[in-house]
Amino acid sequence: QQQVKQSPQSLIVQKGGISIINCAYENTAFDYFPWYQQFPGKGPALLIAIRPDVSEKKEGRFTISFNKSAKQFSLHIMDSQPGDSATYFCAASMGSGTYKYIFGTGTRLKVLA
């Protein structure tokens, strides 16, 4: 119940295309869902996050779609660029007092020029 399942494991997209990464969870107590971007040799960096009171959040080319009933959330990268090539992690955490993140296993994205 504590798992966050992420797919696909790897993704290749043409420049200008849409990259879509999906995550699913079981624990309905999760109430914060961040996405992290990680470049080789660097730590994960927060990209965008959502709480379950909204179904979508957009920041520039990055959009999180959230489906509470299906217990799924996804990251969409519009107009994907070679500079977006990185590993992406979804995560989930519960409310106050339980600030532990449960991470997905990561998606390695490669955007072809």
Add this chain to the structure above:
Amino acid sequence: DAGITQSPRYKITETGRQVTLMCHQTWSHSYMFWYRQDLGHGLRLIYYSAAADITDKGEVPDGYVVSRSKTENFPLTLESATRSQTSVYFCASSESDNQPQHFGDGTRLSIL
């Protein structure tokens, strides 16, 4: 520069040795975390701390020890290193619970 700094960046040691990974943050964040990153497992929480002198176990604490005598430092010690502890270790901090965690650039640890 403000931020979170891990040292060393790379470490090679032998089984049975004690090794300490350092983490220092300049934000005065209350919460600090240690994760290990392994292929196919993503990031798994080892230990976390809500404040100085308050620590608790995460998902994979066995073989690790932490301390937090000062808010800004959160060292992780492997008391007797094993090959299974070869990994990339990340430290993170956050201002308060359920707030974004900010990560350091990691320590790549190899145990021979």
